[in-house]
Amino acid sequence: MNRAGFELTVALPKGRMMADSYAAFSRAGIELPRARGERDLWHSGGGLAVLELRGADVPTYVDLGIADLGVVGRDILLEAGRDLYEPVDLGFGACRLSLIRLPEAVTPVRRIASKYPRFTQSWLRSRGMVADVVKLHGNVELAVLAGLADAVVDVVQTGATLRAAGLVEVEVLARSSARLVVNKSALKLKRDVIRPLIDNLRALAT
């Protein structure tokens, strides 16, 4: 694909947040091009291109300017640590990043399993705590149940999964929701297109 031919390139995370993003952009007056088929990796039309990505890859594409802007959960932004503009809280995809343990756990935390190792480390440092962080890719709760770690840092939406697993949310470390992120160069050089979009999305979010 040749990016230069598009007025705007948008990076979106696959799944639920993608559908919500299409709806939000549509309400803000921008109809994003739809996928033509199951295996369509990127979609284009009307001078716009949409890149369908894993959520964790959205900050990378936007930071490096491959995409002009994108939508991503704040949880992922906190983990990515990239230098992006984050002008709008889109409101959907709300969840929290929490410290999770077994109800009977009273010992100090010594080993934490998480999909968010970088965030977890910086939280530990901010508290002056020392613990090992083990990076996992899924079913993180199992790490506590199976004895791999004595705590977990993970996203919690309703808490139903936790309760079913017999775990408790000890502390909320950060709150998350979908954010519009914009590349530093694009915000300035494409501001004729991006500024009205930001204004419209903000008006809808409040």
Added chain:
Amino acid sequence: MIPEGTRYHLPPEAAARLDLQERWRALFASWGYDPVELPVLEVYDPEHPLAARAFKMVDKSGRVLALRAEFTTAVIRMVASEGLGEELHRFQYAGRLWLRDSEIGPGRLREFAQMGVEAVGASGPRLDAELLELAWEALKTADLPDARLEVGLPALVADLLAATELAAGPRSSLHAAIERKNIPELAELLADYGVRGGLRRAVLALPDLYGGIEVLAAARRLELGPAARDDLDWLEEVLALLPPGLEVLLDLGMARAYDYYSGIHFRAYTPDFGLPLLGGGRYDGAGTRYAAGFALGLERILEARGVPRELAAPQVLALDPGTARRLRATGVRVELAWTDDLEELRDYARRRGIARISGPEGEVSP
């Protein structure tokens, strides 16, 4: 094997790098900027702005050294230790820098080159305008006519944050939210910290004060203290001194290293390239009384502009040293034959793209 984030620069690219640096050197020299050379090895200093990201090593006496990670600090330290800060000096520099943890990607390496200038020993809007114009010239020299300079005013952000009278911790949280243009979080923080009234409105307006010259008028409408108004006066004076055709973008919410820049901060962007091409500003008081300058990222600029795939081949393959000398003296690019085997030489010239073969008896059919 070379470490990740380092590169071999092969002939077409290496030649383009040297060519660009030579043109910049001549440009800076024509504006009166004299070259300086700085050591690559520095004594590790935890106060250095990039201390955490620099490569470190231990020398024979057990002292910790760091590889140069940034030029400005190095120049300012040279100015301080050589006692050069008392009157105006214009310096230019070029060389490599190293960062331990750079996220590697297009235009981001762990070993990279920069070229830049510093004007030390004097301050004022005229020098700031000079640096902006010189940066603009440097971008044109690099064949990036569509690149735009963007000017921010970290001093304004700093003065507004100082007016909140908050402690360093909350101030830096506000700063981070401003820098990311994260208005929802900024509003929340201001409410938490009890910042109210005109000051709250002014801080909350900062992230959206970007665009063209109209931004200045919008900033003037905010309730600003005397320090913040002085900052805007200075910026306005700088902008009035710019040459026709140089239309900068403004971003008054640009607050990177706001405790370091004492006045303006500027960057440059070019369409369809996501990273800044250069960065600079004024940092009076950061190690020496008056200093301002900018640095161009060589890799980024070449990445944004593109590098020729091939170098132009020499024009002639000479069969003997005498012919080679005679032709070189006329300004022709000549390669010397290494063998008498004419078939092999013809084959080589074809592969290398050399159009002519020449010997003591004149031209040989290629």
